[in-house]
Amino acid sequence: MRHIISILLENEPGALSRVVGLFSQRNFNIETLNVAPTEDPSLSRLTVTTIGDDRVIEQITKHLNKLIDVVKLVDLTEGNHIERELMLVKVKALGAARDEVKRTVDIFRAQIVDVTPSLYTVQITGDAAKLDAFLQAMAPVGILEVARTGVSGIARGDKVLSL
Amino acid sequence: MELLSGADMIARFLQDEGVEYIYGYPGGAALHIYDALFRQDKVKHILVRHEQAATHAADGYARASGKPGVVLVTSGPGATNAVTGIATAYMDSIPMVVLCGQVMSHLIGEDAFQETDIVGVTRPIVKHSFSIRHPSEIPEVLKKAFYLASTGRPGPVVVDIPKDMTAPTERYEYVYPKKVKLRSYNPVTRGHTGQIKKAVELMLKAKRPVFYTGGGVVTGKASEGLTDLVKKLGFPITTTLMGIGAYPQSDYQSLGWLGMHGSYESNMAMHHADLIIAIGARFDDRVTNNTSKFCPTAKIIHVDVDPSSISKTVRADVPIVGPADSVISEMISLVQGHPITHPEALKEWWEKIDGWRAEREGKLYEPSKPGEALKSQEVVEALCRITRGEAFVTTDVGQHQMFAAQYYKFDKPNRLITSGGLGTMGFGFPAAMGIKQNFPDDDVVCVTGEGSFQMMMQELSTCKQYGVGVKILNLNNASLGMVRQWQDLNYKSRHAHSYMESLPDFHLLIEAYGFTAITVNTMEELEPALERAFADKHELVFLDVKVDPFEHVYPMQVPLGSMRDMLLSKTERT
Ligand SMILES: Cc1ncc(C[n+]2csc(CCOP(=O)(O)OP(=O)(O)O)c2C)c(N)n1
Ligand SMILES: [Mg+2]
Numbered sequence: 001m002r003h004i005i006s007i008l009l010e011n012e013p014g015a016l017s018r019v020v021g022l023f024s025q026r027n028f029n030i031e032t033l034n035v036a037p038t039e040d041p042s043l044s045r046l047t048v049t050t051i052g053d054d055r056v057i058e059q060i061t062k063h064l065n066k067l068i069d070v071v072k073l074v075d076l077t078e079g080n081h082i083e084r085e086l087m088l089v090k091v092k093a094l095g096a097a098r099d100e101v102k103r104t105v106d107i108f109r110a111q112i113v114d115v116t117p118s119l120y121t122v123q124i125t126g127d128a129a130k131l132d133a134f135l136q137a138m139a140p141v142g143i144l145e146v147a148r149t150g151v152s153g154i155a156r157g158d159k160v161l162s163l
Numbered sequence: 164m165e166l167l168s169g170a171d172m173i174a175r176f177l178q179d180e181g182v183e184y185i186y187g188y189p190g191g192a193a194l195h196i197y198d199a200l201f202r203q204d205k206v207k208h209i210l211v212r213h214e215q216a217a218t219h220a221a222d223g224y225a226r227a228s229g230k231p232g233v234v235l236v237t238s239g240p241g242a243t244n245a246v247t248g249i250a251t252a253y254m255d256s257i258p259m260v261v262l263c264g265q266v267m268s269h270l271i272g273e274d275a276f277q278e279t280d281i282v283g284v285t286r287p288i289v290k291h292s293f294s295i296r297h298p299s300e301i302p303e304v305l306k307k308a309f310y311l312a313s314t315g316r317p318g319p320v321v322v323d324i325p326k327d328m329t330a331p332t333e334r335y336e337y338v339y340p341k342k343v344k345l346r347s348y349n350p351v352t353r354g355h356t357g358q359i360k361k362a363v364e365l366m367l368k369a370k371r372p373v374f375y376t377g378g379g380v381v382t383g384k385a386s387e388g389l390t391d392l393v394k395k396l397g398f399p400i401t402t403t404l405m406g407i408g409a410y411p412q413s414d415y416q417s418l419g420w421l422g423m424h425g426s427y428e429s430n431m432a433m434h435h436a437d438l439i440i441a442i443g444a445r446f447d448d449r450v451t452n453n454t455s456k457f458c459p460t461a462k463i464i465h466v467d468v469d470p471s472s473i474s475k476t477v478r479a480d481v482p483i484v485g486p487a488d489s490v491i492s493e494m495i496s497l498v499q500g501h502p503i504t505h506p507e508a509l510k511e512w513w514e515k516i517d518g519w520r521a522e523r524e525g526k527l528y529e530p531s532k533p534g535e536a537l538k539s540q541e542v543v544e545a546l547c548r549i550t551r552g553e554a555f556v557t558t559d560v561g562q563h564q565m566f567a568a569q570y571y572k573f574d575k576p577n578r579l580i581t582s583g584g585l586g587t588m589g590f591g592f593p594a595a596m597g598i599k600q601n602f603p604d605d606d607v608v609c610v611t612g613e614g615s616f617q618m619m620m621q622e623l624s625t626c627k628q629y630g631v632g633v634k635i636l637n638l639n640n641a642s643l644g645m646v647r648q649w650q651d652l653n654y655k656s657r658h659a660h661s662y663m664e665s666l667p668d669f670h671l672l673i674e675a676y677g678f679t680a681i682t683v684n685t686m687e688e689l690e691p692a693l694e695r696a697f698a699d700k701h702e703l704v705f706l707d708v709k710v711d712p713f714e715h716v717y718p719m720q721v722p723l724g725s726m727r728d729m730l731l732s733k734t735e736r737t
Contacts, residue, residue, distance in 0.1 A: 010347065013294070014282060014286075014292070014294070017283070017286065018286060021286050021287060025287045055474070055478075058474065059471065059475060062470045062471035062473075063471050065470070065471075066469070066470075066471050068290070068291040068311065068345065068347055068348050069347065070347060071346060071347040072347075163346070
């Protein structure tokens with residue numbers, strides 16, 4: 001099963017490499033990885049999506065917790081949560097396809113953020129499945145470039161990941 | 164308040180931390196630190212002959228004393244030479260602090276002379292690492308390093324120190340930090356009471372229980388409690404290689420150690436048990452054999468201070484995260500006054516175990532006949548007799564290691580000092596050196612093989628410099644015996660590079676350093692040679708004992724089998 005693990009990490013040199021190194025060292029898999037500082041400059045928030053059975057996920061969270069730089073973590077998929085990813089896509093937009101692309105962009109509530117005579121640059125946010133669906137819809141038209149941020153997420157309701 | 168240079172802060176901190184010995188080797192990036200050490204005399208620096216030996220010596224010191232071992236090396240090759248010893252300490256959870264010189268900070272990343280990203284290189288084999296970014300950080304970072312290395316599940320910590328951080332011209336305030344806090348690191352101090360209760364209920368109700376305890380009991384200083392608990396319950400106990408001596412092996416309830424080359428009765432008991440009480444052990448593959456066939460009828464209680472050790476390879480029914488000593492003492496108070504539910508079943512269980520013991524009694528190996536080469540097993544038995552089972556025994560890796568662990572009987576923890584997790588040839592001799600310096604009045608003997616000894620024999624020179632009176636028992640089978648055994652079993656005796664041609668004349672070699680060497684070929688020579696070797700506690704003596712090169716280590720678990728699937732000799736299997 002796919003899990004989204006969010007981690008509060010000491011904002012220290014080498015901390016990120018310890019997390020990433022752990023995944024390769026122990027043969028755990030990383031689907032996406034997203035990291036940025038938080039409102040507290042001493043902490044980064046890192047979100048990783050990974051796939052594994054319960055046993056593997058238990059090992060992943062235990063080993064992450066063991067890293068000295070990991071201050072706190074939560075497996076968001078254990079409860080209700082909001083998952084978002086941002087993607088920028090350059091698609092061909094020529095002739096009849098130009099309108100078709102625009103329509104699809106609207107259907108997906110995406111935005112065209114840059115235009116040239118031959119292509120559109122589209123910005124879209126949503127969960128990973130929505131982004132995948134958009135790419136599928138665009139495939140016949142011609143996808144030129146994709147930039148995805150990787151999944152970020154947060155728990156629904158009162159639950160807060162903080163110190 | 165005092166103003167000190169970074170280098171002086173390091174020397175001062177080590178004093179304030181109570182460090183007695185530091186093992187190291189100088190070089191450019193570490194020279195300010197060396198100069199600071201030179202100008203004080205509280206912390207004694209031991210100059211080894213190879214940085215790997217520094218880490219093993221510090222490791223041996225740490226295992227025997229329970230205090231963190233300290234190493235100082237220079238950047239680049241100095242640091243990379245230390246890597247094997249860091250990995251060895253990591254695999255066996257040994258507290259160690261390794262101070263590495265580094266090139267000047269403005270040169271980092273430029274492939275400067277003797278620059279290695281040692282923090283990067285050691286990342287997977289340390290508990291944590293630090294890079295010093297300003298001299299004023301030094302006291303606090305060092306305190307954190309010692310704190311991390313020695314608490315929770317211990318392990319090595321690397322501190323990378325760019326040369327400019329130790330420059331004598333720059334001085335900063337020095338205060339010894341008595342305590343440090345890391346917001347992300349809070350090792351558990353006790354187990355969950357509810358879980359401990361559940362475990363004790365299972366223990367009291369068990370019909371075929373076995374204690375299976377490991378290095379965590381030794382490093383967690385919980386041997387006394389363990390012995391008390393096991394005695395109170397009257398259960399059998401087997402330990403891992405790393406856990407040897409945590410419970411006295413000469414006691415009736417001890418089944419010896421378990422796993423690949425563990426005792427027949429240990430492995431049989433594990434396989435047939437209905438309850439396994441694992442404490443400070445990690446269900447390593449050298450213990451469990453095939454995990455899918457592991458202990459089919461047993462419920463498993465698993466106590467470990469490291470949560471990631473629990474249910475890693477084998478699912479625990481009652482997991483308890485906590486340090487061995489406090490969990491054990493809680494167990495003792497719960498067991499107190501509560502008799503076991505099935506004393507008759509336990510009695511039957513012991514009868515069964517005694518049956519397994521009797522099956523192998525007198526059949527463990529075939530002693531040599533007059534005129535034949537000595538067997539390593541009988542040499543170790545003689546060693547145990549002569550030293551009354553009281554020596555510190557370090558080993559290298561190979562058949563001799565297994566023989567030492569099987570035939571020396573250990574009644575105390577920390578007496579068998581061996582590289583269990585990494586299996587590092589070359590570990591034994593420097594480790595013995597580190598121990599001897601701290602226990603000068605004890606017998607310290609390194610049981611080694613001619614293959615392993617040659618990996619670290621340059622340390623004879625260190626022993627000469629500091630007058631370190633260790634004994635070296637070379638079980639010389641003129642081959643990489645353990646490799647050869649596998650080749651006999653799995654490669655139709657094609658001995659690819661497992662022989663040792665052109666061995667040195669060990670006698671001459673040892674004498675070149677001014678030490679005594681004794682060659683032993685026969686049974687008649689053996690005991691007198693051992694007596695002679697141990698006559699003077701402060702003299703290094705090397706015994707070159709020629710042993711049978713064809714001997715195998717048994718029992719030996721059959722690959723992919725269960726615990727009870729074992730070869731018992733060249734001709735018998737379960
Ligand atoms: C550094 C290192 N290299 C290789 C090995 C693989 N290995 C394990 S046992 C062994 C043979 C050891 O020979 P020796 O020290 O003579 O011991 P013996 O088995 O003959 O008693 C080897 C090569 C190892 N454990 N460590
Ligand atoms: Mg040998």
